[in-house]
Amino acid sequence: MILTETEAKAILEKLISYSTADEMVAVLTGGSRGFSRFANNAMTQNVDKRGFSLNVNVAFGKKEGSSTINKFDDASLKGAVKRAESIARLLPANPEHMPPLPSQKYQKIEAYFPETAEFGPIDRAKEILKVIQTCDQKELITAGTFSNGDGFTGIANSKGLFGYHKSTSCGFSVSVRTQDRTGSGRAQQSNERKIGDINPSPLAAEAIRTAEMSRNPHPKEPGDYTVILKPTAMMELFIYLLFGLSARSADEGRSFLSDRRTGGNKLGQKIFGENITIRSAATHPKLLGTPFGGDGLPARDITWVEKGVVKNLSYSRYWAAKKGKEPTFAMNFLMEGGDHTIEELIKDTDKGILVSSFWYIRMVDPNNLLCTGLTRDGTFWVENGKIQYPINNVRFNESPVVLLNNIEKMTKPQKVGFGIMPGVKAHNFTLSSVSEAV
Amino acid sequence: MKEFTDLALDTASRKGASYADIRICFYKNQFISARDKIVTGVRDYEDSGFGVRAFYNGAWGFAGSSVISREEVQAVASLAVDIAKASAMTIKVPLELVSVTKYVDHWQTPFIKDPFKIPNEKKINLLLKINEIMSKVKGIKRTTSYISSTSEQKYFASTIGSFIEQLIMRSSAGYTVVAVGKEGFESRSFQDFPLNKGYENIEELPLIENAQRVAEEAVKHLTAKECPEGVQDLILSPSHLCLTIHESVGHATELDRVLGWEADYAGTSFATTDKLGKLKYGSPLVNFTGDRTLPHGRSTCGYDDDGVKTKKWDIIKEGILVGYSTTRDTAHYIEANESNGCSYADSWASIPILRMPNVCLLPGNQGAPTPEELIADTKDGIYIDGMGSFSIDHQRRNFQFGGDAFWEIKNGKKTQMLKNVTYQSTTPEFWGSVDAVCGEEDWKPWSIADCGKGQPGQQGQMTHGSSTIRVRRIKVGGARA
Numbered sequence: 001m002i003l004t005e006t007e008a009k010a011i012l013e014k015l016i017s018y019s020t021a022d023e024m025v026a027v028l029t030g031g032s033r034g035f036s037r038f039a040n041n042a043m044t045q046n047v048d049k050r051g052f053s054l055n056v057n058v059a060f061g062k063k064e065g066s067s068t069i070n071k072f073d074d075a076s077l078k079g080a081v082k083r084a085e086s087i088a089r090l091l092p093a094n095p096e097h098m099p100p101l102p103s104q105k106y107q108k109i110e111a112y113f114p115e116t117a118e119f120g121p122i123d124r125a126k127e128i129l130k131v132i133q134t135c136d137q138k139e140l141i142t143a144g145t146f147s148n149g150d151g152f153t154g155i156a157n158s159k160g161l162f163g164y165h166k167s168t169s170c171g172f173s174v175s176v177r178t179q180d181r182t183g184s185g186r187a188q189q190s191n192e193r194k195i196g197d198i199n200p201s202p203l204a205a206e207a208i209r210t211a212e213m214s215r216n217p218h219p220k221e222p223g224d225y226t227v228i229l230k231p232t233a234m235m236e237l238f239i240y241l242l243f244g245l246s247a248r249s250a251d252e253g254r255s256f257l258s259d260r261r262t263g264g265n266k267l268g269q270k271i272f273g274e275n276i277t278i279r280s281a282a283t284h285p286k287l288l289g290t291p292f293g294g295d296g297l298p299a300r301d302i303t304w305v306e307k308g309v310v311k312n313l314s315y316s317r318y319w320a321a322k323k324g325k326e327p328t329f330a331m332n333f334l335m336e337g338g339d340h341t342i343e344e345l346i347k348d349t350d351k352g353i354l355v356s357s358f359w360y361i362r363m364v365d366p367n368n369l370l371c372t373g374l375t376r377d378g379t380f381w382v383e384n385g386k387i388q389y390p391i392n393n394v395r396f397n398e399s400p401v402v403l404l405n406n407i408e409k410m411t412k413p414q415k416v417g418f419g420i421m422p423g424v425k426a427h428n429f430t431l432s433s434v435s436e437a438v
Numbered sequence: 439m440k441e442f443t444d445l446a447l448d449t450a451s452r453k454g455a456s457y458a459d460i461r462i463c464f465y466k467n468q469f470i471s472a473r474d475k476i477v478t479g480v481r482d483y484e485d486s487g488f489g490v491r492a493f494y495n496g497a498w499g500f501a502g503s504s505v506i507s508r509e510e511v512q513a514v515a516s517l518a519v520d521i522a523k524a525s526a527m528t529i530k531v532p533l534e535l536v537s538v539t540k541y542v543d544h545w546q547t548p549f550i551k552d553p554f555k556i557p558n559e560k561k562i563n564l565l566l567k568i569n570e571i572m573s574k575v576k577g578i579k580r581t582t583s584y585i586s587s588t589s590e591q592k593y594f595a596s597t598i599g600s601f602i603e604q605l606i607m608r609s610s611a612g613y614t615v616v617a618v619g620k621e622g623f624e625s626r627s628f629q630d631f632p633l634n635k636g637y638e639n640i641e642e643l644p645l646i647e648n649a650q651r652v653a654e655e656a657v658k659h660l661t662a663k664e665c666p667e668g669v670q671d672l673i674l675s676p677s678h679l680c681l682t683i684h685e686s687v688g689h690a691t692e693l694d695r696v697l698g699w700e701a702d703y704a705g706t707s708f709a710t711t712d713k714l715g716k717l718k719y720g721s722p723l724v725n726f727t728g729d730r731t732l733p734h735g736r737s738t739c740g741y742d743d744d745g746v747k748t749k750k751w752d753i754i755k756e757g758i759l760v761g762y763s764t765t766r767d768t769a770h771y772i773e774a775n776e777s778n779g780c781s782y783a784d785s786w787a788s789i790p791i792l793r794m795p796n797v798c799l800l801p802g803n804q805g806a807p808t809p810e811e812l813i814a815d816t817k818d819g820i821y822i823d824g825m826g827s828f829s830i831d832h833q834r835r836n837f838q839f840g841g842d843a844f845w846e847i848k849n850g851k852k853t854q855m856l857k858n859v860t861y862q863s864t865t866p867e868f869w870g871s872v873d874a875v876c877g878e879e880d881w882k883p884w885s886i887a888d889c890g891k892g893q894p895g896q897q898g899q900m901t902h903g904s905s906t907i908r909v910r911r912i913k914v915g916g917a918r919a
Contacts, residue, residue, distance in 0.1 A: 035894055036525075039699045043497060043528040045893075046521045049787040051487060051504040068483040070504045087480045090559055094476055121499075121524040129528050143701035145893050175702040186702070252579055253618035260620060359705075362829045364840060364917050365858060367622040372829045372838050372860075372917060395829075395836055395862070397917040432916060433862055435836035437705070 001032040001050035002117070005164040008154030011054070011072050016158055018081045021058035021088060023100050024158040025295065028054050031151030032117075036124040039143035041132045046121055058084045062093035096318045100157035101296045109165065111288035116168035116195040117150040124148070131174055131204040140208060144174035148195060155296050163292045170195050174204045175377065176211040177438065183390070184438050185210025186357060186377035190417045193288050210356060210378040214390040219434045220381060222394070226352035227429040228345045228382065234424055235416040236358040240371050241400040242333055245304065247313035247323065256369045256401060257313065265313060272308040272404040277336040279303045286415045289331040299331045337422025338410035345409055345425040347385040352425070353394075354380040354387060369399045374435050393435040403429065442511050443595035446490050449515035451597055455492035455522065457535060458515070459596035461743060462488040462506065463786035466554060471584040472565035474573060480558055487786035492518040496532020497525035498767075500789035536769045536776055538746050540598050545740025546605035548733075549636030553587035553609050556637045561585045564640075568649045572615045575653035577660065579623070583613035585640060586632075586887075600745045608632065608736065608899070609639040610887060613649070617656040624857065626656035627842055629677055629824055632885045632899065633734040655843055655855070662855035663846065667915030671819035671847075672861060673812055676904045678841050679799065680884035681825040683902040686865040687726055687797055690834035691753050692780075693762040694792040697771055703893050705832025708865070709759055711772055717759040720869030725800040726754040728763050730779055735796035735901035736885045737782075743790035744781040751778055753797060757870070765792045784896040791892050798883075799875065799904035806877035809906040819847035820859060820914060827860065838862045838917070860917040868909060876905035
């Protein structure tokens with residue numbers, strides 16, 4: 001349910017023409033999504049939905065108001081403008097109000113592939129059926145999802161800015177459990193643009209292999225261990241670091257990036273290991289993100305951390321103006337890695353734990369980014385350079401900041417969801433208790 | 439609406455669906471937020487559309503659209519059946535739907551004041567006043583507050599002949615304050631009871647009255663003593679227990695999870711059906727009900743999204759697992775003849791799935807202690823208030839919880855504040871260690887307003903009422919960076 005650039009522009013221009021406010025910024029989004037789920041070796045849910053959303057933001061001076069609708073007839077458009085304006089008139093001025101951006105130049109990112117949008121419920125069902133049949137033959141229990149869809153975003157403001165971007169996306173996940181309920185494995189691809197890049201059978205094979213390997217796990221005592229985190233596990237914990245990049249939070253003392261000695265932030269300080277470099281790359285060919293942010297700022301390449309040193313923080317337009325910085329935001333994340341494979345990291349380990357993925361990670365202490373969570377779908381004891389036996393899932397209490405100081409070796413980075421991430425070998429990872437969950 | 443619902447059901451039936459239903463939904467949301475002296479948003483959101491669900495050869499299909507027109511209703515109903523047919527390709531054991539009575543009815547949340555008719559100035563002034571009170575406390579660096587109002591109007595019709603109109607109204611407010619010092623930063627929140635009520639819920643909350651105390655506790659939190667590491671007795675307030683109940687009882691007893699339907703993401707449950715009527719889930723003092731009729735509960739409504747009339751039932755009785763949350767397509771797996779009415783979709787665009795009802799811990803019997811008596815009876819312990827960090831394994835056994843504020847209990851007295859308190863346990867061990875449940879006068883209906891479940895994710899809300907409890911000898915501390 002895509003609107004073309006011309007159609008989106010026409011609606012946004014009409015909306016802006018109805019406004020009596022000093023400023024308006026409007027964002028129009030829409031799309032369709034098909035989503036099939038399976039469990040216990042059968043399809044359990046199969047949905048298709050389509051819709052739009054139009055967000056209207058107006059300002060009289062520094063007095064702001066907004067409203068959101070999902071209909072575009074004249075009465076709905078006028079009603080949305082009127083509601084946003086009446087809110088703006090009554091609100092006190094926002095001293096942090098930023099005027100709309102002037103017209104911007106955006107990079108062209110080709111992220112729409114018709115074959116992805118056209119993939120239907122029968123197509124998804126056929127692929128799922130193949131995975132189910134494979135698991136049936138091996139007497140394994142499987143569950144998972146297959147989704148695909150398209151979407152667009154149009155942004156316009158009263159200063160003449162206009163941007164339009166459309167994309168397709170698709171993903172597949174598969175979990176496998178053994179009949180005796182003691183082994184499990186999972187594999188997934190998410191946030192892919194081309195349906196042809198989704199490979200259900202190899203993913204299922206990986207999940208099956210892990211499930212069969214992880215049968216009859218042994219408990220492992222809590223303590224500090226060397227861990228090998230596969231890229232998926234690494235990304236799941238890494239995300240909590242990314243949540244904390246706000247310059248304002250750091251400057252105001254509310255972040256792990258606050259410098260208690262100076263009262264400022266840790267920009268320019270080396271707080272991670274020498275081997276840590278983290279970037280955003282707007283046009284990365286494997287990620288194909290959006291060319292602009294929510295307020296119309298163009299996406300650009302940014303180095304956040306270079307050789308362990310914090311090189312950039314995330315600045316909103318207001319905070320950047322106040323601090324004399326360029327506004328920055330991240331559309332995606334890439335962490336540089338090494339030249340190894342997971343197998344080589346295993347071979348290099350005397351004693352350690354191989355972690356396939358994590359589950360239910362939550363922040364415990366934002367002062368130091370201490371997080372807790374559990375391993376899931378394949379945890380193994382490694383000794384003398386080999387996987388020796390599966391172990392029960394374990395709860396950890398660890399900070400990604402500590403982890404990024406303890407990394408010894410890394411694999412080549414690979415795409416995981418919206419980022420590019422290596423697998424890592426790191427020491428002194430703290431495990432707190434054993435979980436019997438499979 | 440009848441014109442559209444009839445058209446959808448007729449189209450689905452003609453295309454071969456053995457059962458179909460349609461929900462036409464109209465949502466209004468308003469979220470007003472303030473940070474320090476700034477109103478950061480008055481967000482009005484209106485959304486409408488419809489979703490059609492079709493059942494074909496024991497499989498579901500679902501499609502939805504925001505365009506409510508005859509042509510679109512017909513196309514979407516037809517697509518729902520096509521999708522059901524695709525699903526049926528993989529079905530080996532067809533789903534069974536337990537029977538449901540035909541209802542033609544109207545139901546709405548009892549409320550006095552429509553929150554959407556209250557002037558925004560009044561709401562804004564309240565939030566700015568709260569922030570002003572908190573900002574005056576030395577050491578406070580950030581104050582945030584909000585008021586949230588939602589209305590959900592939906593028309594449900596099914597091929598069984600039901601036609602049900604419902605209006606569900608929700609109101610909530612809360613605030614958080616952050617203190618910054620040389621030790622770092624700490625927060626404290628006023629977490630209200632988000633209830634299905636009108637604006638009177640906001641007016642009844644002691645928001646202003648608690649603002650200074652909450653800010654002062656955030657500052658005290660900065661210099662509080664570190665949590666001891668070891669085994670301690672815990673006294674847990676209803677505002678804290680809400681989340682522990684949600685994670686370790688509410689989710690664990692959702693029958694779709696138990697059956698493996700959520701295995702790929704949210705996980706399954708240790709409380710499997712072979713343990714029904716046998717599993718010792720807690721001590722004999724532990725009694726839980728599922729209840730979608732609880733007055734003003736967040737999950738309360740007249741009928742669920744299967745068109746089933748809502749009800750109350752036992753989940754854990756005297757410590758034993760005796761029931762589950764069920765829907766029409768899960769109930770027969772425990773040989774039940776009817777659903778417990780737990781079907782819910784968070785949008786017209788979402789397929790109804792099994793969502794947790796209001797799951798509440800019943801208060802202690804006559805003669806049960808008060809919280810003060812419980813504290814006086816505890817030599818060494820920790821009192822925990824409010825919700826904080828939470829994490830539980832994917833079968834709902836191994837968990838770790840924090841909280842919002844903590845106090846040391848020494849020789850029967852609540853003494854100094856503690857910081858960085860976490861406790862780790864397993865579900866049966868924890869509930870089996872409950873040795874006191876306070877009485878009815880202490881029972882409070884705390885709620886969860888943003889529970890995520892399903893793929894794609896859906897938001898749900900539910901109430902978890904309880905009285906204060908004591909849990910003996912639970913492992914605390916040990917979570918350090």
